[in-house]
Amino acid sequence: MTISSTAAAVDQSTSPSLRSRFAKNFARFLSSPLNCFSLGLTTLLFLLALLAPVIAPYPYEQINPANSLSPPTWEHIMGTDQVGRDIFSRVLYGARISLSMAVMTIFVGLASGVFVGAVSGYLGGVADEVIMRVVEIFMSIPGIILALALVAVLGPSPLFIVLALSIRRITQFARVTRGAVLGVKALDYVAACRVIGMSNVRILFFHVLPNCIGPIIVLATVLMGNVILLESTLSFLGLGIQEPTPSWGTMIAAGNELLTFAPWLSLFPGGFLFLTMLAFNLLGDGVRDHLDPRGASVI
Template sequence: MIEQTDKNSFMQNSPSNPRLESWKTFFKKLRKNRAATVGGILILLFIIIALIGPFFVPYDGTEQNHMNKLSAPSAEHWFGTDHHGRDIFSRIIHGMSITLFIGFSSVAIGTVVGVFLGLISGYYGKRIDAVIMRTMDVLLAFPGILLALAIVSVLGGSLTNVIIAVGIFAIPSFARIVRGSTLAVKKLEYIDAVKALGASDGRIIFKHILPNVLSPIIVQSSLYMASAILTASGLSFLGMGAQPPTPEWGAMLSAGRSYMFDAPHVALFPGLAIVIVVLAFNIFGDGLRDALDPKMKN
């Protein structure tokens, strides 16, 4: 009996896993933010629709029916048809996978390159820091949409070039955020201890500094998804991104502006799709920021 009591007492007083406790605290804070929960559910729903939705849509997104042009929303065509008689609902579902692919791909480019440059700049400092940060300042001197527009103008209009342009636009933001976090982390005592043990610079940077600067990277990635989708849609709206008949939302919105008075649904539903997706990523990113910020209290 005494042994069992001592065992229970030991289990209650034994220290828990700090990493597990931190994740529990993170999810607890995230669940308390209702807006972030709604945003996360919407994002998960969008991803599922993008993956399996094109297999269940009632019509082909590129199939034309000139006998049924500019039809209003009905039971047969939920969102109506466009100026070529194509089902708008089917095109929006097909376009969701394109939009999310552009967003995730461009954010991946900006994150990988920006994080690497920020780590190198913050860790080594001096001339390396000066060269990298002045280059980032030059990129930041241009408004985001103008920088992306200039890059696409040079490379040519296509989805691949849009992804590259939006990814390059994201690099300075990630680089500056990671550099600031790296400067703070490398001054901690355990970094000096690891150096004294003879660890290489690469091991210190990627094993000891990078895990401690992941929080701002995650938050910035989720928030930048909205900007990436909005910028890509803007480029397609200007005719610099996806080319017809690709069912990209920005291109659909551009085509629908000619029928704003005769058939407003042609532009209304692609515009609403862009707004809802961008809003979902924004409110989810805000929730992540609150949950990962150590200054935020319960």
């Protein structure tokens, strides 16, 4: 067998088509009622966020001082805040803000962290040691402290908040990807790829990383809820999204002093935050159990 035919044999896939495998795996994933519930709840939250301009009965910044602190009614199903803004509209737009920032944070963390971790694990040696020591330095700092420090220095703009939240995600994705790459690169087919003359770039990005995708997907799903909670925490402390743009954290903080008099100010955004955390945590557990039946942690 010639080198070219051997290379073709390595690249050629004899397994069923990608679409067929995905359909079977997705059907098996949905066989669990808990997975169906978490996926349905997550999808509903994304739809509410996406359709907020259509569903919201009022503009989120529209004030009506004459109707301030109104309890839930048919006109304002979640009541109004201190300046008469509709809570329901602001909760919907808050979901839009929280989910969009979480998606951007996970995207930045995944893209950067996977690249760093893959290069570190595949190269090994001095490069691996240097990269991992830097990663460990950032991992040693509590995520909330790191985010607070960066936002305090850079300012509470959405871009800087995403950057502050992404730093810790980069280190987490880097560690998980490195561990997966170390396991895969020791397999026989990787040695065969080297023997037939494939470049390291091709081996890493076309033959090693595709077989590391499981732990990466699990980590991305689990971290979505964590990022949303962290963003809400920053907003609650006054270093996140600023008024009048709605955020669940700022809404909870605004109603904190009026819990006994107007509990709906914090109850509804807090409830949505709870449902979001529940949905992503359950979905992350379901994805982990589906892709890693042994139950090994990816964090």
